[in-house]
Structures are given as C-alpha cells and as structure tokens.
Amino acid sequence: MSLFCLDVGNTHAHWGVVDGRTLLAHGELATASLETSALTALLAAHPTQGVALASVVPKVTAAISPALLSSGRPFFHLRHDTVKGLGFDYPKPAEVGQDRLADCVGAQLVAGAPAVIVG
Template identity: 35%
Template sequence: MILCLDCGNTRIKWGLREGSDWCARGAFATTATLTTATVAELAAHLPADRMAAVTRVLGVNVAGPAVAAAIERGLGRSVQWLQASPHCCGVTNHYEQPAQLGADRWAALIGAWHLQQDACLVLSAGTATTIDVLDAGGGFQGGLILPGLDLMRSALARNTAQLPPQPGHYRMLPRNTQDAISSGALHATLGAIGRMYAHLAQMTAGPVPACLLSGGAAEALAPHLELPLRRVDNLALEGLAHLALAS
C-alpha cells in the first residue's frame, strides 16, 4: 500500500492507494502548531489500522521544510518528496528552469496526463489558483498562478479601509459591496481560465480539449465554467500514485 501526501499552505491532503484504487482519503489543516505536534497528534489524522501496511510514502510539499520534517517525524519514516524535473511519466516540462516549477503543479500535470492522455487545461483551485496548459503530446507549455478566491477577497479587506471582510454571493451585476467583492474575484478567475482555454483550443488540432479541475475552491468555480469539465478530487495525489506505479 502507498501513502500519497499533498502538503499545501492551507491543508495537507492524503490518500492510501493499493493498485489502481484509493482505499481511503482525507485532509487536515496546515496549522502553525503542526511543526510542534507530537507523533500521536500527527498520527491521529491518518487511519491507524491501515498504516502498518504502507510500504512507500510519496509526497509534494509547498508548505516549507518544517512541515516536511514534522510529517516525517510523525510517520516515523522518510518520504519520497517529488521535485519537478525536465521529464517524468510521459510529461515534458517546458519551464525555462524546470526545477523551479512547483512540485504540486508538476504532480498535478502528471496526474492530468495519466487520466486524460490528451491536451487539457489543468486547474488547481486552492490557496492559489494555477491554470496550466498541457498539450496533446504531454508537453507542459506554461501556465498562470493567481491568488485563490479567498486570498483575493482577504487582500481587499486587509488593504483597504472600508471594504468589508464578510463573503458575499456571486452575481452577474452585484448591487452590494460584499457581492461585488466575491463576484469580482470569481469573474477575474473565470476570465483567466477562459483566456487560457481559448489559447489551448487554438493550438490544439485534435478533439476539443478538456479542463481538469481540482482543489478546495473547485465547488465555487465549477458551476460557472462553460467548458468541457472533468472534476478530480486531487490531481496531485493522482500524479503521485501514477509515479509510484511507474517506478
């Protein structure tokens, strides 16, 4: 059995994989106290009855080295932390400096290619929103990083004197400030997705490309995306699982 970990700035997502199936999945918060948590406190987030069967642990981590060290201490074993490379599992990384691509984006691209095997837009909507272009040959052509929906809203509340922090509702034509802020963040993100999808469709000669969407904010985005959409619980975990099977 394989344990896959996606350590993000807000949550740590995990999945237990056996063969081609997920046996269990879950998440817990990436809190400030995580790095000082006891082994028992960390272990409580994972299914204790199945951990003895884990033979390998793979992960991606964008939450910093202290979190990585805390995870390994809590597990009592080392983790194979994925780093971006020029090529892996059929995906070619065309970043100017391939090693600078975030490990979570790299894992998500590997997961998307394994699931789709064709050109697609890879959307991960979390603390940040990433919009990445994968071509029909498995080439990562580039992508965008935006503040996530919550970050956009909180930035306005934090850096202005009179804009409210309370969330509003999506409206095409908002008529109160809370709705204007929430709708503005959503429109900005949807606009970026639409522009990147139009570029991908223009450069793709084959079938209409799909959008693969994952992340905590996927629920807010999905109803407004008028594109061929495929929801995936966690693309980074899918990528790690495929890497484990391939190596």
C-alpha cells in the same frame, strides 16, 4: 502496492491511502497543526508499502520529512527532479509547484498528453 500519500498545501494537508486506483482511506489536517506525532500516528494506523509526498510548504516539508523517511517504507518526494515522463520548458524548473507536477502526472495517467489543466 498500497501507498500513503500526503499532499501539503498552504492551508490544508490532505492524506490518502491508495492501492492502485482504489482509495482505501483519506483525511485532512490543517497544515499549521501538522506535526510529526500526528503523522507518525497516521503512518502507524495505515501500514502501507510506501510513502509519497507533495508539498508546497518548504518549512513543513523540512519538519515532516524525517518522520516519513524513518517510517521504514520506500519514500518518494515529488519534485521537478524526481518526476519522470515530463519535459520542462520553464526557466527555473525547481520553481514549478509540486501541486502542478501532481496535476500533470495525473492528467497523463487519466487522459494522456498533451493536456490542459485548469485549476
């Protein structure tokens, strides 16, 4: 199953098209210039079976989520309440950054758990 993955950081947004563990395409945009029209064009250029989002910028998440949801593809937003297989020993799980959640999921898939992530 191919997925269009979008990782929105404070400075840059990284996107990739993956099929299993194979990276088919990728790119980077400045987060400040990430607009719905650019995202819609990327989605049209890469007809995947699903879309996944991780973002640490709530304003951008709110602005682009409608385009991702209306793509007609299954949509997954990585958040503390949607990630499976992770236990949280943190006072406010909603405050754990989505980038950290992605790190944890990746570490489990690649190396297994428990794991220490430095970055």
